[in-house]
Amino acid sequence: MLEYAARQAGRLALGLLGAVVIAAAVSAVGMPHARGPLPFLAAASHRLFDFVRLDFGHSAISGLPAASELAANLPATLALVGTGGFLAVLVGVPLGFLFSISSARRAAAPMTQLVTAVPVFCAGLAIAYGAVHLLHWPVSVNAAADARIFADGAFPMAAPAVLTVGFAGAAAVQLALRRAASLSSGEAFRTGLKRMGLSLLEIERIYVVPRVLAGLAASAGEILLSLFSAAVVAEWVFHRPGAADLFVKSVALEDWNMAALIVAVFAALTLLAEFLGRIAAHAIAHGDAP
Amino acid sequence: MPAQTISPSLARTLLRATGWCGLGLIAIAVALSDFLARAPAGAVGMGAMLEAPSADHPFGTDLLGRDLLSETLHGLSVTTIHALIAALVAIILGGLAGAVAARLPRPLGQSARGIIGVFAAVPALLIAIIIIGLSSRGLAPLAAGLAAAPLAFVRAFDRVDTQSSHAYYARASGIAAATLLRRDLIYEFRDTLASVAARALAAVTIILSTVSFLGFGATPPARDLGLMIAAAKTTYLSAWWTASFPAVALIALIFFARMAAGLEEGERP
Amino acid sequence: MNEAAPFLEISDLCVTRSGTIELDHLSLTLMAGDSVVVIGETGCGKEALLRALGGFPDRNEAISGTIRFAGHEPRHASRRLRPPVRTAYLPNPRSHPFAPQASVLSQLSRVVARKLNAPLASAREELRLALERFAGAPTPALLDCTPAQLDPVSMAWGLLAAAMAQTPEFVLADHAFADLGPIAVKALLHALNEERKRLGFTLLYITGGLQPTARLDARILVMRQGKIVEEGDAPRLMSGHAHAYTRTLYQAMPLLSLERPKRKTARGQPLLQVHGLMLRLPDPAEEHASRETLSFELRRGASLALVGEEGSGRRRLMRALLGLERAPAGRVVFDAVDLNILSEAMVERLRRRVAFITGTDEALDPRMSLWDTVDEPLRAHLDLSRDLVSGYREGALKRVGLASHNGRRIAGTLSAFDKRRLQVARAIVGAPLLTVVDEPLLGLDAFAQTIMREVLKDFRVTQGSAFLVITSDFTVAQALADDAMVFKAGKIVERGPIVDILREPKQPATRELIEAVTLGAPDLSQATASV
8 A cells, every 4th residue: 555655656746747847838938039949948947947946937917926826816716626526526426326327327328428418618508598597696608797786696606607617527427437337347246246145235335336436536637627627618608717717818818927837736736636536546445345 | 118128238339320320410411511501601691680590590590690500500510620630630649659659668658658647637628728829729620639639648558458468478479569569559449449539529529619619719700619609608698599509519519429439438349 | 854855856947048058958856965066068057057046047048947945835947036045155266256355354254244144253253263174274364365365276265164154055166166276176175075074065066177076975967958968976977887978078087197108209409408597596584595496408399397286486487488587597598599698689589489378368369360369470470471371370270170260250259268279279370499388278178178188289299399388287297298397385396207206206295286186096006097
């Protein structure tokens, strides 16, 4: 276990280093004097050196230090991703388990495919449509609505974005679960233990569920990836300020310092989730669940 | 027929066949889009503003009076062609390169896997946006393909079982790594190319349309489905058809590609 | 329980699976305490019988007939009900009966707890007591690890102990001890036999090999195509006064011979020369930390058997001989070239003249077609025309009896026997200087074993390739080799011509290996007399 954790930690460290290098390269691209391979390399290594000294440069749009700009925007995105992720697990795990039962799987397969084939922005627009027409919430997709107009506007304002992220996350969660379940569905030990006298429920509960959950934990990085993608779309559609929205604006206005920093932070968070997920999967799959 | 009476493999084959048939229909619609459409792409004033679906305009019209049926057909054709280019890029630079890298000498292959793995930890959408931001919007298909490639690379790399005992015995009887790579390419691709291609098509379609929706993709007058939906944002809350029909076309493309690829990621054909 | 009434009555049991008949109107009566071994080829219907009795028939099997246990109403055989008597199921450890992430001990305890309806702790205690009854069984602490960390023999002991801890009335053994190596099989069968005498349960043991028929005091049922063709006890079936099918079955039983074979080979150039090879560094903790080294020579066309139990170091020697693993010291000269001084690429070139025939069918790429598998050595190493390749391929496939198979079939879909023969065909086309034959009969039934043995003998005689035979079975060693090295716990304890070893085994380990394969006849002189 320790050896495994150490190896994974090594991978994490290398991954984080890689993310910083990529960020340095992206931010060097924006420098006016970095044209041609050699100047570019020089600029990139210069930026890398700056990053190591925790100097992330200034935002070209606001002129503020990129780090403080990010610090102002990241909490909103993390809150969105966090609540969306919570919703995703809440909905995705039961659905994933339901769909991994072989009879339900075949019947529900085309349906799940159809639902998960909806791109996040379409789902976001559909949620907004439903919120406006069915729930009469003050949702706008065309301009940032002013929360002060509505005394109790905080919840209806936030809910559609969270729902959108949750929808994308739930799709990723149930896919990861189904994948893990389908990998362990054909295994011989089910037959072996059943014939030796254990009941099917016992086998599923004690030996299969931990494996499937381990599979889910191992996909943590992938799930976080889809949550971040969804956050980009949700913040854009519902005009919610946040790091993801800031990223889109930064690229559109060629503020490469800002974009580089945001990409690096997202990649680092994903790598961290992947690391923790792998450790959790290892722990779950090797201990005998009571 | 209830699901229980169909054998699992038959059900799977049926679903995949449905997916390919759907993709075939879309391909026909794309090939004949100029013929099927009533108006050339972007022709304004074909009807009244925001006219609801009717016999004249089965999908209605948009804010500029463009016939939405024609626009959707043109948009679908742009999206599909861009997605095909992107999928090709993703398969060659991702899947193929991953399979080859796995058979390289171990240190070399592992470091390639490590470097590409970092890119795979960034959402593909962000990579695509950065690449487009650094180059130009005209290169959106290429960017989407490049953005999807790292994940495809990592998957293809991990799929190659370098520790398998048949590979061990092959090496022990003097079979070269190049022959093993040839085996991987021939047999793995023979078995999985169709589903890998369909899955890549679905993935890049999502990236491409999202990128367009955010304003980094197709440039007018060539409008793809993502851009059409983005343009419909201002009107669709009151005129539902402006966004719905392009969205349905987009979802159909992704859905059929997913069906054609098979149900689960982990599934072996 | 009424002593006179039969323990189990099967009447008119028919099982068909997608049109093929697995069991054909089978009727069978077992008395309480009976011990029955069902033997037959793969697909003779013995598995279908076991599944029907255990109450776990496959979903796609159509079943008719009734099964009646003593003191219970007869019931339709197609019902998926557990038998109304305490039944223990004994699977083969190689059939992966355990969940891979959990400890074997905990899984066995859970099974015992479930069957005894007892708490886990007391089930674990029962299991410990059962393990203690068996000489040679591992301790519970040793079983407390995941299946991947455990050898199949220890797992088999665990499975046997778990079955016995349930104090069963009826035991269903499903190829329980097949392919575990003769010494282990002998000990396990002995333990099972003793437990049956002690607990008095009824035993039904299905098998494809002949070991259990000779070692259990049991009634033997010979099955073929869903029917019982003959039944009797081992001495009668072995005597030769039996149904023709049974006779061929028992002719297949390999016996050791003490006759000195005509040495037909070993006059050629040396193929492998080993000088001062050290297989492992001397353990400083050991008292006699002698630097044991090994020197020998294998000539072209000669044959050497490395005999020993699983994990006794035979494969380590093989890997060192082929340069797949560096030995700590010593020199290996292959085909007049010193492997130590060659680059990896050059060693790889040399290994083109080495072929493998192994008992693990994973040695074949499951994605390749039958033809591609055979063609690959030709295509990879030689520049031959299409016609020549197909000519060699046809010849090789004919030699092993696969010529009539569809050449485009994928290797992964072939039966174990076909895969094994495909490995031989692949070896034949490579015209190897050295063929490594590694437990070639693993997982095959008695008939397939006979044919495989003949195929290998034919290969050896006609190709003139040197053989390196890795086996735990002296009958296999004798059929395929002239000389042997006997391994025990990583060391070579005895070496020399096989006949000499058989005549006068000097080490207890060798004697044990020999005794484990002298079937039917307790001492060797009788075994040879019947040849």
